[in-house]
Amino acid sequence: MDAFGSTVCDPPDEVQGTSCLSRLWDAPAAPYGQGTLCCRLDALPREPNVLADLILSPAEADVWRSMRAVEKRRHEWLLGRCAAKDAVRLLVEKHAGVQLAPADVEIQPDPYGRPRAVGPFTARLGIQPAISISHSHGTAVALAAFDPGQLVGIDLESLAQQRADFEAIAFDLEERRMLAALPPGSRQEWALRMWCAKEAVAKALGRGFSMGIQAFHIAGPQYGSGVMQLELRDEALEHFPRLRGIPITAYTAREKAFVFSTTIYQQGAVE
Amino acid sequence: MPNMTESEVFDKFAPIVARSLRIDAAQVSIDAQLNDLGAESLDLIEITMETESQFHIFLPDKSILETAVEVFGSDILEKDGYLTEEGKRLMLCRLPDADVRDFQGEVAVKDLQSYFLKIGSWVRMVQALAKYTPGECAECGGRMTASMGFRMKCVSCGQEITLRSGEELNREWVREYYEKEYLPQAALVAVSVNAVQ
Numbered sequence: 001m002d003a004f005g006s007t008v009c010d011p012p013d014e015v016q017g018t019s020c021l022s023r024l025w026d027a028p029a030a031p032y033g034q035g036t037l038c039c040r041l042d043a044l045p046r047e048p049n050v051l052a053d054l055i056l057s058p059a060e061a062d063v064w065r066s067m068r069a070v071e072k073r074r075h076e077w078l079l080g081r082c083a084a085k086d087a088v089r090l091l092v093e094k095h096a097g098v099q100l101a102p103a104d105v106e107i108q109p110d111p112y113g114r115p116r117a118v119g120p121f122t123a124r125l126g127i128q129p130a131i132s133i134s135h136s137h138g139t140a141v142a143l144a145a146f147d148p149g150q151l152v153g154i155d156l157e158s159l160a161q162q163r164a165d166f167e168a169i170a171f172d173l174e175e176r177r178m179l180a181a182l183p184p185g186s187r188q189e190w191a192l193r194m195w196c197a198k199e200a201v202a203k204a205l206g207r208g209f210s211m212g213i214q215a216f217h218i219a220g221p222q223y224g225s226g227v228m229q230l231e232l233r234d235e236a237l238e239h240f241p242r243l244r245g246i247p248i249t250a251y252t253a254r255e256k257a258f259v260f261s262t263t264i265y266q267q268g269a270v271e
Numbered sequence: 272m273p274n275m276t277e278s279e280v281f282d283k284f285a286p287i288v289a290r291s292l293r294i295d296a297a298q299v300s301i302d303a304q305l306n307d308l309g310a311e312s313l314d315l316i317e318i319t320m321e322t323e324s325q326f327h328i329f330l331p332d333k334s335i336l337e338t339a340v341e342v343f344g345s346d347i348l349e350k351d352g353y354l355t356e357e358g359k360r361l362m363l364c365r366l367p368d369a370d371v372r373d374f375q376g377e378v379a380v381k382d383l384q385s386y387f388l389k390i391g392s393w394v395r396m397v398q399a400l401a402k403y404t405p406g407e408c409a410e411c412g413g414r415m416t417a418s419m420g421f422r423m424k425c426v427s428c429g430q431e432i433t434l435r436s437g438e439e440l441n442r443e444w445v446r447e448y449y450e451k452e453y454l455p456q457a458a459l460v461a462v463s464v465n466a467v468q
Contacts, residue, residue, distance in 0.1 A: 069307035070294060076309075111352025113381035136311060157313065166316045169332075199312060209312070210384065212333035235333070235341050 020086040021045040021055070021102075028143055028154060028262045031251045035095070035146040036264065038154070039087040041079045042139045048078055055082055055102035057119070072138075079140035080133040081107050087144035088117045088129050095146050096125050107131070114206040117144070132203050136258065137161070143262055151265045153204030153250075155196040159189060159257050170195050175218050182223075189254055194218050196261035197228040197250035204248075204263050211236045219247060226252040228261070274406075280398045281390070283325060288390065291317045301391040310388075322393070328400040329421045331437035335365055336383060338438070339445045343453070354378040361448060368395060396437070403435050 025040035044051060052064045067074055085102040093099050106119045115131050122128045128148035134141050137158035145152045167176055179191055198216040202208050215236035220229040229247035237244050250263040281301060289296035292309050319330050339348055339361055348358035359374045373386060386392055405415050405423060413427025421434040
């Protein structure tokens with residue numbers, strides 16, 4: 001039974017209540033206050049099919065069963081769903097006082113591919129949290145905001161894998177000059193932070209990199225705080241004309257072998 | 272280079288994907304999708320760079336739909352995340368090898384993104400772009416080799432050419448479609464609407 005008395009799935013007690021399989025990760029949500037939180041999973045907490053049975057809605061379970069993907073992709077998809085459901089459940093419990101089971105929160109892509117949290121709870125409680133999901137090297141994170149008017153984006157990248165020359169495509173000349181001015185020992189980390197910032201903003205605006213990577217320009221990285229100001233360029237401004245000349249702030253940080261970036265933007269300011 | 276078959280392109284492209292994703296090349300089939308093979312965003316960049324380097328081509332940096340929307344204006348090809356009938360017509364004209372069934376009913380932008388993540392879509396795009404990479408020098412017939420950046424140089428006479436970018440070629444194709452296919456049709460529709468009124 002879900003929180004409203006209708007049968008959604010039959011989860012065991014450990015999942016039905018407040019227990020979350022992922023852990024709260026404060027750092028990515030820290031800049032945004034009470035209405036935002038981030039969950040993280042570094043490994044599958046159960047055998048994959050058991051976890052799928054525990055947390056997925058019937059529609060998601062159909063996707064899981066029909067997914068023709070390599071194991072890594074399947075596991076990351078499941079981890080991402082788990083983290084996103086936990087983030088939404090925790091937010092709803094905190095702000096609406098209602099405990100949801102994981103299967104009550106269905107993660108569905110919108111027509112552009114941006115994930116959204118749906119389920120009977122949205123209509124009954126009159127809430128629609130905004131979410132963003134990222135995974136890298138077996139770790140998944142999800143950022144959720146209680147305010148539906150917020151556009152949220154998160155990106156996570158591992159420092160473990162050296163990527164030769166990706167800067168040539170990822171960054172324009174001006175951005176590459178910024179990186180070239182950094183000490184060699186920190187260049188890889190900052191290149192990844194800048195990449196994460198671009199991807200977090202691309203996700204928040206809902207269209208990813210379909211407008212081209214160079215449509216997202218790093219205007220001002222602050223190396224002390226990790227804050228980056230991004231500007232939209234070229235055709236991206238045709239989709240979001242209100243953002244002409246207006247910087248978008250993305251926060252970046254490093255935690256052990258990962259760097260991440262988050263951004264939250266008020267929808268009204270964009271559309 | 273200019274006249275590679277689909278199979279030749281695939282045989283050269285599959286190992287690039289396998290190396291980048293650290294998977295067995297046998298897993299890379301023409302119907303597989305890069306994200307289903309485990310590709311993350313930076314893997315796609317790595318695959319792009321290696322493909323450009325191996326095939327001497329310059330891949331487009333944005334989707335054909337984005338380029339087309341810039342030429343057509345908003346809401347003509349895509350509205351609220353779904354392709355319009357005009358958008359489906361354009362995509363089918365651009366992708367003659369596509370299965371028509373993929374463009375029937377509701378087609379979301381995300382479905383199109385998935386389509387372009389298919390190995391087969393990459394192979395056909397590489398094959399199309401490779402036609403613009405000369406194998407022989409136009410001046411002396413000598414062999415062309417990769418030079419600095421996106422340039423090719425004749426080993427005999429030293430003649431250099433700059434490769435045309437996928438973005439430039441996409442835009443050129445869209446403009447031609449807009450002028451020769453879309454505008455005449457739109458004019459016909461306008462005439463028939465006026466006649467009815």
